[in-house]
Amino acid sequence: MPRHKLLLASPVQPIGGCSPNVYGWDKRPAHVRIAMSFLSHPGLAFLGANLPCDVLEYPDACAFAESLRDPPEVLGISFYINETSIALRMMDDARRAGVKEVWAGNYGAYTPEVAARFDRTFTGWGERQLASAIGAELPVSGLVHPEMYGAIGTNVFPRMMLSGLLFTSRGCPWTCSFCQTPQFYGKPQEISLEAIDRVLWTYKSRGVRGINILDENFGTFRGHADEVVDLLHRYRFRWIALTRVDTLLKSFDRWASKGLFGAHLGVESLNQSSLSGAGKRIQQNDSVKLLHSMSRHHMFVQAFYILGFEQDTTSSIRADVDMLATLDVDLVQVQVLTPYPQTRERETIARQFGIHDQELTHYNSRHLVWNHPNISLTEMRELQRYANTKLASSRRALRTLAKFAVFGGQPQVSTRGLSLVAATVGGKASALHRRYSASLASARSWSRVGWYSYEEGASAASAAEFALRPQ
Numbered sequence: 001m002p003r004h005k006l007l008l009a010s011p012v013q014p015i016g017g018c019s020p021n022v023y024g025w026d027k028r029p030a031h032v033r034i035a036m037s038f039l040s041h042p043g044l045a046f047l048g049a050n051l052p053c054d055v056l057e058y059p060d061a062c063a064f065a066e067s068l069r070d071p072p073e074v075l076g077i078s079f080y081i082n083e084t085s086i087a088l089r090m091m092d093d094a095r096r097a098g099v100k101e102v103w104a105g106n107y108g109a110y111t112p113e114v115a116a117r118f119d120r121t122f123t124g125w126g127e128r129q130l131a132s133a134i135g136a137e138l139p140v141s142g143l144v145h146p147e148m149y150g151a152i153g154t155n156v157f158p159r160m161m162l163s164g165l166l167f168t169s170r171g172c173p174w175t176c177s178f179c180q181t182p183q184f185y186g187k188p189q190e191i192s193l194e195a196i197d198r199v200l201w202t203y204k205s206r207g208v209r210g211i212n213i214l215d216e217n218f219g220t221f222r223g224h225a226d227e228v229v230d231l232l233h234r235y236r237f238r239w240i241a242l243t244r245v246d247t248l249l250k251s252f253d254r255w256a257s258k259g260l261f262g263a264h265l266g267v268e269s270l271n272q273s274s275l276s277g278a279g280k281r282i283q284q285n286d287s288v289k290l291l292h293s294m295s296r297h298h299m300f301v302q303a304f305y306i307l308g309f310e311q312d313t314t315s316s317i318r319a320d321v322d323m324l325a326t327l328d329v330d331l332v333q334v335q336v337l338t339p340y341p342q343t344r345e346r347e348t349i350a351r352q353f354g355i356h357d358q359e360l361t362h363y364n365s366r367h368l369v370w371n372h373p374n375i376s377l378t379e380m381r382e383l384q385r386y387a388n389t390k391l392a393s394s395r396r397a398l399r400t401l402a403k404f405a406v407f408g409g410q411p412q413v414s415t416r417g418l419s420l421v422a423a424t425v426g427g428k429a430s431a432l433h434r435r436y437s438a439s440l441a442s443a444r445s446w447s448r449v450g451w452y453s454y455e456e457g458a459s460a461a462s463a464a465e466f467a468l469r470p471q
């Protein structure tokens with residue numbers, strides 16, 4: 001019997017029910033645009049599937065207030081660093097409502113100054129730590145992989161496609177200087193094939209046809225990844241994976257023959273000196289080569305692209321963006337290099353250039369918070385706009401729709417695409433659409449307004465409420 005009545009929640013959202021569509025961020029969206037939201041919160045879903053606790057995913061203010069009417073003994077909040085002020089406000093509300101302890105987890109809990117404000121913090125994988133904190137046992141049969149969904153769609157079609165989310169490994173063995181992940185999670189580990197098989201079977205039985213693998217780097221454990229790929233192929237899924245350019249290049253032919261439909265790729269930069277400086281150890285040529293191969297197969301590509309490495313200048317960034325715009329990439333998530341706490345990047349930047357902005361709400365990869373040697377704040381904003389206008393056009397969105405509906409991720413025009421879309425938006429998946437109808441409606445609302453990150457939204461008034469210590 002657990003010792004505590006525990007509620008786990010993610011931060012209060014202006015639109016509840018799903019994660020924000022962080023891809024439409026500039027409020028001047030193109031006529032045709034692609035939108036993606038998560039209907040499940042992976043961190044909380046894993047904890048909820050393996051431990052006795054209640055879970056509140058993506059609440060709006062009303063849902064959160066309602067959850068405190070009969071207050072739990074402990075509230076655990078899962079938040080990212082830029083959501084810190086929301087988490088602190090939730091903590092205050094919870095205490096006023098009679099909650100005895102407030103705990104924090106996820107990357108938000110990794111900021112030392114923030115951790116001190118909570119009764120308890122958890123960094124890294126939570127299941128084992130939380131089990132011991134509440135005196136509960138984890139399932140004897142091993143970690144349960146929960147059923148979780150994401151939605152992708154467009155503003156020009158009323159239905160969104162559902163995909164099953166899959167994690168096959170945890171952690172990352174690489175050590176890119178700007179990234180918190182390796183330190184935060186520690187040694188990478190596999191998720192058992194049994195757990196993966198069980199959840200894939202569930203997705204299949206619900207009529208899901210597409211799988212979205214969101215490991216930090218799918219393929220880290222090559223043998224294990226190959227076995228997962230065989231399973232995906234056996235279930236006849238089309239799948240997309242979050243991975244690195246070098247990892248995908250090594251396995252491209254094999255994975256392409258077994259249902260690979262696209263990738264979320266950390267391209268980070270097309271500027272070789274920036275890549276080397278960040279310890280990224282990928283080659284610019286490799287990124288371009290891989291993107292060409294994926295284009296030949298009409299595969300979906302989401303690229304993470306970082307602006308503002310120390311070597312970058314306004315003209316080098318413009319040249320990079322122009323080059324990126326010639327490549328067949330569907331969604332580019334343009335991020336401004338941010339010195340997140342406890343990274344090598346933060347130490348170096350603080351020492352060499354100084355960090356002028358300690359306001360955590362701005363640590364969302366969209367603000368230049370440090371003194372860049374070559375680029376001013378105004379220039380960076382302008383470059384972000386330039387990148388967004390060039391990379392998020394209606395034309396590009398139409399090309400993406402064709403990849404899904406006309407090619408289905410195949411080199412030639414294929415009826416598989418339409419059948420995939422038809423099956424995923426309705427057909428056997430209809431029951432799933434009904435189950436998630438409220439979250440899907442929220443996802444469509446997000447696609448209309450575009451992401452307003454917290455500093456722009458209702459929480460802006462309290463943006464200065466909490467900040468890092470000046471460096």
Ligand code: B12
Nearest residue numbers: 019022042043076078081105106107122125126215216365
């Ligand atoms: C899915 C995802 C998203 C989703 C939503 C995720 C969500 N939580 O709802 C979306 C697309 C919305 C998103 C957005 C962003 N993301 Co993101 N995202 C990811 C991704 C791909 C997977 C995260 C995940 O689900 N992991 C799996 C789950 C099981 O692990 P987990 O969340 O860590 O949860 C475990 C533990 O942390 C712990 N735990 C978590 N919460 C709690 C709470 C308690 C009380 C306890 C005890 C334990 C506990 O237990 C869980 C189970 O073990 C990671 C990259 C990666 N592969 O890790 C990036 C990543 C987390 N994102 C990142 C970034 C930068 C962003 C953005 C800022 C990017 C942007 N500019 O748009 C935005 C911020 C959005 C916002 N909310 O403000 C960064 C780091 C963030 C940071 N350092 O704070 C990452 C690591 C990518 C990277 N390498 O740069 N993201």
Ligand code: SF4
Nearest residue numbers: 172174176179181216
């Ligand atoms: S950026 Fe990606 S590859 Fe590099 S350390 Fe972070 S998770 Fe690993």
